[in-house]
Amino acid sequence: MSPNDAAPRKTAADMPDAQRAEFGRRLLDLRRDRGWTLSDLAERSGLAVSTISKAERGLISLTYDRMRQLAKGLGIDMAELLSAEGAAFQPGSFAVAPKGTFKRQETRNYVYEMLFPELRNKAMMPMLGTLKAHDLMDFDDFVRHPGQEFLMVLDGAVTVYAEGKAPVVLRQGDSAYFDSSRGHLYASAGAEDVRILVVCTDFEASELSGDAPVNGASESTPD
Amino acid sequence: MSPNDAAPRKTAADMPDAQRAEFGRRLLDLRRDRGWTLSDLAERSGLAVSTISKAERGLISLTYDRMRQLAKGLGIDMAELLSAEGAAFQPGSFAVAPKGTFKRQETRNYVYEMLFPELRNKAMMPMLGTLKAHDLMDFDDFVRHPGQEFLMVLDGAVTVYAEGKAPVVLRQGDSAYFDSSRGHLYASAGAEDVRILVVCTDFEASELSGDAPVNGASESTPD
DNA sequence: AAACGAATTTTCGTATTGGAAAAAATGTCT
DNA sequence: AGACATTTTTTCCAATACGAAAATTCGTTT
Structure with a gap:
């Protein structure tokens, strides 16, 4: 197999944008819910301001270590950082589907x-x-x-x-x-x-x- | 501030070994519970064999995107991939309940x-x-x-x-x-x-x- | 013990993350 | 509107993740 035939490396850019973007939005929400600036979270987590900004906008894919730092800085555990990515099930929801409704x-x-x-x-x-x-x-x-x-x-x-x-x-x-x-x-x-x-x-x-x-x-x- | 005074970049090596190693062990367990080789999981997840091996041994810190791929390849969600070793649904489970079995x-x-x-x-x-x-x-x-x-x-x-x-x-x-x-x-x-x-x-x-x-x-x- | 195939680890080059500093954007006050 | 402070984004370079291939290790068979 010649170098030209090597399978292209799967890059972050190949991932569906939606999932990374959702994680980023969640991170942004978690920060804003606390009324913190990027600097505030950077201080608390030990990450650079620019890194957090890029993650929030889905431009980079954070490593496990960095996510642990963020969770700690936000005072939550990893499951919460990663849970319900994007919108959650609407609390109090109640829906009825009569027979034939699909x-x-x-x-x-x-x-x-x-x-x-x-x-x-x-x-x-x-x-x-x-x-x-x-x-x-x-x-x-x-x-x-x-x-x-x-x-x-x-x-x-x-x-x-x-x-x-x-x-x-x-x-x-x-x-x-x-x-x-x-x-x-x-x-x-x-x-x-x-x-x-x-x-x-x-x-x-x-x-x-x-x-x-x-x-x-x-x-x-x-x- | 002179260059000598710049805060050193926090490297993966600075992270406590225990957490990364623990994640690696969990990943190894998840794979072995299924009776899969590194190649099997590599195929299912789209990650390279060497990457999985290094992650299992705590040598690298996987990115969010890669962890999503692994979770999908393992047939679990992110929370389960990251959850502390606890009770999990038995992989590959298949049960039948005939009418009246309860x-x-x-x-x-x-x-x-x-x-x-x-x-x-x-x-x-x-x-x-x-x-x-x-x-x-x-x-x-x-x-x-x-x-x-x-x-x-x-x-x-x-x-x-x-x-x-x-x-x-x-x-x-x-x-x-x-x-x-x-x-x-x-x-x-x-x-x-x-x-x-x-x-x-x-x-x-x-x-x-x-x-x-x-x-x-x-x-x-x-x- | 040797031969062989399978599985894992190591190596090396490329791509991407991550951080510090600069630039740009935004917000506040007069 | 202008001045200034704050916040966010961009830039650039070093460090690390990542993948493919090579090397090593492990397991099985004879």
Whole structure:
């Protein structure tokens, strides 16, 4: 392999801007919530003024050591510094989705009916799905995503394939719970369509960020 | 100020070794728990083998971007990557609960069927419940717990009371999603029993350990 | 013990972070 | 509006992160 063929180094510039920018905004908020200037935080944390400024604007990606210094200077722990990056789930939120109220979401193997798409930053992502009988699933690519997944069969029978395990058939009322970073795939197990409920955690917002219109409106009234 | 008086740049070498080393050990444990080589994790995360190796041994301080990549590759979120060694959901977990497989859990107002009680440290707590028709609910005490809650009506009609809101009636197939620290209560809305599925986040293990007295327990005990 | 493949560590060059100082922008007061 | 102080951003250079490849170590088989 000649030098020209070397894979380009993945640079910070290749990262999605949104995540770095969100962290920066959070850092800025934490500082301003305290009424501090960049100098104040610099003194308390031991970081340079310019470094903090650049981090707040998402221009640089801080190292672990620097983040520890910042957390200490802000009087918080690392989890808090990194938690709820961006907007948090709206306190007091209450939303209702009547049957048939969802946002359609297509993936390679499934069509999902996302519930409560208007609720930002949910810890859980509930969705309904129908698996057609005799659909050919693409077994070359198990689905994987960080977090955990709960499956309940509402109607029919589904075969659940989990990487490294024998397939298992679940029927109406049965459920499964698993680490969703493990490869997994669902398929109808019988002659009829299957109706399932899936609830996932830890979805990246960008994976579900489509702004398509909601099929019907659901009440969402924070008080 | 002469150049000799300039404050020396705080280098990574000046950081306490213990914290960086601790992070490195955690990263190593996370990888080994999965039975992965450095190459495996490198592939999944997009980081170089040598970078991961150096991070595990505390030789370098990873940037935020790189840590995000690692978390994604490991199938965990940032909080878990940075959390102190504590209880974690078992990587690769996969559990099936056939209909009727649950642990009974009684609270003041409800009797729940907890699903997957054997899975420790779940991000979600799925449970089924039956609300008896004509049950008298104790309206003096809304239920509250930190986190978020998803409700789906499997059969029948339920009235959902949320503090500060008008009651809303949900029927089979309807669902609700809300901040569970907001006071809430469910009651049968009709002449027949109601079957519901509830999935909660952020439960303290102690809240569901069954240690609480069945009747007479005060829901207003601060934690 | 030797051979071999796999896994990890080391090396070295490039890219990026990080800090100090200068420049620019912003805020306050008259 | 102008003067001045404060805050933030930009600039430039040194230090360190990072990746690819080479070297070393480790594990398995004969």
